[in-house]
Amino acid sequence: VTTYILTVMNMVSSLFKDGTIGTDINIVVVSLLLLEQDPLGLNINHHADQSLNSFCQWQSGLVGKGGKRHDHAILLTGLDICSWKNEPCDTLGFAPISGMCSKYRSCTINEDTGLGLAFTIAHESGHNFGMIHDGEGNPCRKTEGNIMSPTLAGNNGVFSWSTCSRQYLSRFLGTAQASCLGDEPKQIGQYKYPEQLxxxxxxxxxxxxxxxxxxxxxxxxxxxxxxxxxxxxxxxxxxxxxxxxxxxxxxxxxxxxxxxxxxxxxYGEHGPRAIHGQWSAWSQWSDCSRTCGGGVMYRERSCSSPRPQNNGKFCPGPSRLNHLCNTRSCPTSAIDFRAQQCAEYNSKPFRGWYYKWKPYTKVDDEDICKLYCIAEDYDFFFAMSSKVKDGTSCSDHKGDVCIDGVCEAVGCDQILGSKASLDACGVCQGDNSTCKFVKGQYSLQHQANEYYTMVTVPAGAQSIHIQEMEVSTSYLAVRSLRRKYYLTGDWMVDWPGKFSFGGTVFDYQRSFNKPESLYAAGPTNESLVFEILLQGRNPGVVWEYTLPHTERKPEYSWGVARSDCSAPCAGGRISTKAICLQDQRTQVNSSMCNPLPRPTLGSHLCNTQPCPAYWTTGDWGACSRSCGGGQQTRTLRCLRKVTYQREEVVAHSLCPSISPAQVQPCHIQACPPEWSTGSWSQCSKSCGRGLRKRSVFCRSTDPGANAVVVPDSMCRQHHKPKAQETCVLQRCPKNEKLQWILTPWGECSRSCGSGIQRRELRCGERDSQEGYVEYPIRRCRNMAKPLVELQQVCNRGLCPEVPQAVPGRTTSSAMGLGWYSSPWQQCSVSCGGGVQTRTIQCLRHGLPSAGCLPHQRPAASRACNTHFCPAAPLAPVQRPSNRVTAAGSTLKDERCADLFSWCHLVPQHGVCTHKFYGQQCCKSCSSRKP
The missing domain is CATH 3.40.1620.60 (YefM-like fold)
Incomplete structure (x- = not known):
């Protein structure tokens, strides 16, 4: 078991040494306890929250050898724990956020799932370091496979720390709470760590x-x-x-x-080569966070050039540099910076109500950079923000400032992190030589339960330190000369803390095992009386403070200061003024001298000779050309200053021989190509509206013979001149023969059933051959159109009732879609070549449709009875003329005629080019456009 646990802790240590964590975290096991059953006071079950509370309380009483405590306690359990019930579920671990170094909260509970337990321990310990899950209230993504993802799952088998985790850890390590991690633990010799992976x-x-x-x-x-x-x-x-x-x-x-x-x-290789991180370039400095009173500006860099990979080291050094700015004091009327931040919440509802908020600073040192505000006229306070704005003072009596939620030390030289401090005289980095020390001791014995004066400290005192010599039941008290108590007055004992009075802040300390003391940096702005409220024997009180050295009073007298001539020529002035001198040596403010004997002084002229002449130029004029090289000129004058306020124009010979240029080239860049045109042609008509044309081309603008024709695309198209335009040389004589011509009725719009026939009105002129020459409609615009119908209904007979599918054509059986045709009609002639027609329709389930394929449409007509008739006369075919008939159609020779009644169908079916049809239906084929 020991080998297994030490193996897991080796893995945990490796995770905390990964370069992406951004700092050096060294995991050392100082004690290992194997619990075969719950000891007294420890209750472990499936409920992770309850078990963690029990474990944290239990471990707080554990003390190592020599009385030294561990920094952090880790509970490993084989139970399937659950964060919210006493039953198994998918919870792997549980930990207090930011509990590290706390006696009762620096602890975690972790479910043993094998070697993956190492990742659970690292994850839960991360919470104890102040880390929050990636993607929960921060910009990092949940699914990038980092250690602090809500669900443990590596990125291709590799676990690393996210940017957010690195920032949380850095912020925690900068707090006072993390101080327990600074001491190096002693190595424990009895554990033998495994040497294999x-x-x-x-x-x-x-x-x-x-x-x-x-x-x-x-x-x-x-x-x-x-x-x-x-x-x-x-x-x-x-x-x-x-x-x-x-x-x-x-x-x-x-x-x-x-x-x-x-x-x-x-085997034997170490996998991908470790890539150590390198810093990017520094960013620009940010804006100052405050306009006065000491704000903060910063610049940042990232460990991304490249990022550490494969267990490579993180970049050494800080990722952010802070700098104090606008350190001058704010006006006395300015609102306190922390008070401004609290006041911002006055307009925001707090639990449904609006309050006026003021700063509350009586908090623990680790919370001093959180924005605690107290509701005015109420007795509750609340942390309105996890951190105050950068540049907010940590406290009223120190110059330290809050940066990113951490109190950063500021030296007396106004430099962040500086160790510079005030000496006892209040001088930054001084040697205590500018003041004198006043020390004393009060050891008189008096009757108990009374106030007794020990010492009166004058105004201007600094480094005031009052302390009992032994622990006693008596109390220190402070009042003004007017008997106004500031501390422990009127038999009311104050609690230890910081008290502002007398122009400074006093730190009052009292504990059960240390003598009572008072300290203030000063200087005080009034005399203060320090007393002792005796509650028994006087233990003796020592006191010490400093006062500035008393020096000889300086002497102040008037002196005279003479200025240099205000100008080297054209009349300057020398002024004399009275100055106040301290001890006849140092100039001081005039208010230090007696005003009555102050000398009255003035000024006189000097260097009255004229100044040397100099050139002056006017502004450049406009360029003579916008491109292609022009010139611009300016005026040039020679001036000489005669007096302080007057100048005169003099001859150019008096000015320096090298004069400024009066002419300079301008707009030397080549002009863009431009459009050029040729001459207009003659008008196309001798009378009436005609056209005239000209050539338009794009040509370079080089002077002389260098100009060449270039592509039209090089010229601006919207500026291109017209290449043709209408022209009228004279009005044409009025034509009396013009009249409206009515064309014959056109073909019916349908081959069967009811359709529409149309005809047109055209403008024309009767010719000598009883025909008409057609003209544009506008020629007849002044003539009234005849009132005639231009369309009528036509009927070509009934359409076939039951269409038949076209033989050989494929239709969609599923859709019922296809081309359908009627039976062939009777041939139009019995001999000589006729035409048969039929109706073609696209149908879907018997209804007209547009879904048929056009290339599958069968023919709607075909030739028939093409054998020659034995006695049919053939009319000669003549070339069509450009005249129109009285009906308006194009005139042909009188011998060009239709020999069959069905000839009107020939042009409809496009067979006029057939030799037989073209001859037999000359008129129909000639009157239709191909």
Whole structure:
């Protein structure tokens, strides 16, 4: 058992030596107690909270050899503990937050789960160091596999400390509470620590038994290669399972292989190379936390270049540097800084009510940097914040300040951490030579139960120390010359503490085993009378204080001080003034001298010659060009100062030969390319609206022949000139022949059933051949349009009632979707080439749909009866002309005609290019656009 526990504690020690913790924590076992049954006063059960309270109380009475106590107590138990009930559950450990070094709270309880117990101990001890779970009230994430994660699970088999844990620990170690950790414990010789790694002492099967029971074994599947990251175990009747804890260091993970730092490496190797941390650069200094009275500014760096890895060392030295700033005293009217912070809560409800808060400082030293406030006119106080703002004084009588919740010492030289202190005379780092010591002793015996004066200390006294020579039942008392008691007056004995009176703070100490004492740094601003309230025999009281040396009174007299000439030329002045001298040597404030004999003095001119001439320039004018090299000029004058207030312009020859430049180049950068244009062309029409054009190109702006044409993209597109525009040379004569032309009715919009036919109104002119030439609509805009209908209903016969599926086409049986066609209609002619048509529809379950594939649509027409008719005359086909007929369609030669009634279908089905159809249906094919 001892070897097992020491192995676990070795693992705990290794975790606290990991570089990510940021400091040196040395774990030393000073005592090991094996309890086979609960001793008197110790009650351990499944209830972790109750068991911890019992253990903490019990361990407070344990004392080691030589009367020395341990710093921290750890209880290991095989019981399955639970934080909230006396039954087993998944709790692994329990600990008081920030209990380290406390007699009754520096203790933890930990459930033994095998070698993973080391991580539980480190986690719970972290709580005792003041650490809080990652992700709970701090920016660190819960799932990064750090030791203080709410659930223990390493990051690829490696456990480390988060940034938040490191900050919590650093903050705790800076408090007075952590002082017990400073002494080095004595090495205990009777314990022999194992020299092998944990995994060498206890193989993977043993580790599985400890985690899952005596019948558990290492999983025989391929998980074995990952046991250095997560140990997978198997129980009969169960699947392979894991608690996401790695196999211990040194566990065999294959032939001649072992686990080191989360990796399976060759036996004898130490795993990944340790990477020691390096500091980043310092940040900029922060703003000062106060405007007066001594604020704090800081700069920070992080151990991230690189971060420590694989048990590498953390960066040595501090991560933050603090510096006092704005140390001048605040105005007497300023509100106390701690009082300001309490007053900020006046506007916030406290348990449903509003109060006026004032500072409360009668707290323990370790809590002095917490913001305790007391409700005005009430007798309760509360910690409103876990820490006051940086720069807040720790107390009224010392210059120390709170920084990040810790009271930091400030020397009398106003430097953080400085050891500089005031001497007995109140001089910083002085040698006590500037004052005299006054000492005395009061040992007279008097009748008991009366006040007796011992000494009167004058105003200005410093380093006042009053102390009884022996422990007694008498009390020290202090009053003013006017018999106003400040301490233990009117038969009312005050408790020990700090008392402010007489311009300073007195520290009154009284305990059962030490003589009573009073101390104040001073200086006092009034005379104080120190008395003793006798309660028996006078034990004797000694006292001591300092006063400034009394020196000869200095003599003050008037003297005369002469100034230098105020100017080297153009008329300066020499002034004389009276000064007050101390002992004819040192100048002091004029108020020290008698004002009546003060001499009356004045001033006179000096150096009245003119000053040498000098050049003066005006402002530069505007540049002559915005680019491509321009010039700018300025005025240049030669001036000479004649008197203190007057200057004159003189000849340039009187000024220095080297004069400032009057002209300088400007905007020398090349101009960007610009658009260039050619000449406009002739208007395209001799009358009416026409067009004219010109070339537009992008050209560089280099002068002369250096200009070249460049790509249009180099010029600004929104500035590009127009390449064409409309033009009107003259109005065209009014055309009397213009009229509105009505086109023939178009084809019906549907091949069966009811549809729509449309026709158009066009602008045209009758020609000599009884046809029409068509013009743009705007030519007829001044003519009234005829009132005619431009669309009508048409009917091409009934549509087929029952559509049939197209043979050979595939339809979706599930959807009922496909192309359907009606039977072929009768051929339009009996010979000479006709057309048969049919209706094609896309149907889904008998209803029209748009889901059919277009490329599968079957033909809606086909040629038929294409054999030649024996006696059918053929009309010659002529080239179409550019005229329009009276009906508005394009005119063809009179011999271009339709020879069949179905010719209107030919252009609809796109077969006009067929030689036969084109000849037989010349008119229809010529009147339709292809």
């Amino acid at each position: 944990p995994g060498q002492l206890y193989d993977a099967d043993t580790q599985c038994k400890w985690q899952f029971g005596s019948k558990a074994r290492l999983c025989s599947l391929d998980f074995v290669k990952d046991i250095c990251k997560s140990l997978w175990c198997h129980r009969a009747g169960h699947r392979c399972e894991t608690k996401f804890m790695p196999a211990a260091e040194g566990t065999s993970c294959g032939p001649d292989m072992w686990c080191r730092r989360g990796q399976c490496v060759k």
